[in-house]
Amino acid sequence: xxxxRINRRRHESTQDLLATExxxxxxxxxxxxxxxxxxEIERLECFIAAAPRLARQQxxxxxxxxPPIERESVRPGTNRLPLHRERAINLEKAMxxxxxxxxxxxxxxxxxxxxxxxxxxx
Numbered sequence: 001x002x003x004x005r006i007n008r009r010r011h012e013s014t015q016d017l018l019a020t021e022x023x024x025x026x027x028x029x030x031x032x033x034x035x036x037x038x039x040e041i042e043r044l045e046c047f048i049a050a051a052p053r054l055a056r057q058q059x060x061x062x063x064x065x066x067p068p069i070e071r072e073s074v075r076p077g078t079n080r081l082p083l084h085r086e087r088a089i090n091l092e093k094a095m096x097x098x099x100x101x102x103x104x105x106x107x108x109x110x111x112x113x114x115x116x117x118x119x120x121x122x
Contacts, residue, residue, distance in 0.1 A: 081089070114120070
């Protein structure tokens with residue numbers, strides 16, 4: 001691709017636009033130099049001769065392709081639990097702490113009662 005000049009936006013008359021169109025058509029139809037035609041023919045012949053090799057290479061590249069591994073979550077880093085599950089887990093933790101406190105207080109009460117009757121603690 002060649003660098004193309006970008007014209008400023010301006011209003012042109014219809015005759016000017018048609019004249020530029022005709023000029024480009026004439027340029028397209030203009031005969032090429034014999035060397036240009038020969039080099040173009042040679043380039044196309046080389047491309048046609050290389051087409052089977054290119055097709056094999058493309059086929060092999062498609063066969064050796066391994067698709068990427070899909071992850072479970074669409075958005076990485078969003079491993080948060082739903083709110084109702086978090087609340088249930090927090091309630092379970094609170095219940096365990098309450099059971100531990102009750103167990104320790106019962107052990108303390110039992111030791112106190114035994115100490116009252118047996119006087120093994122000062």
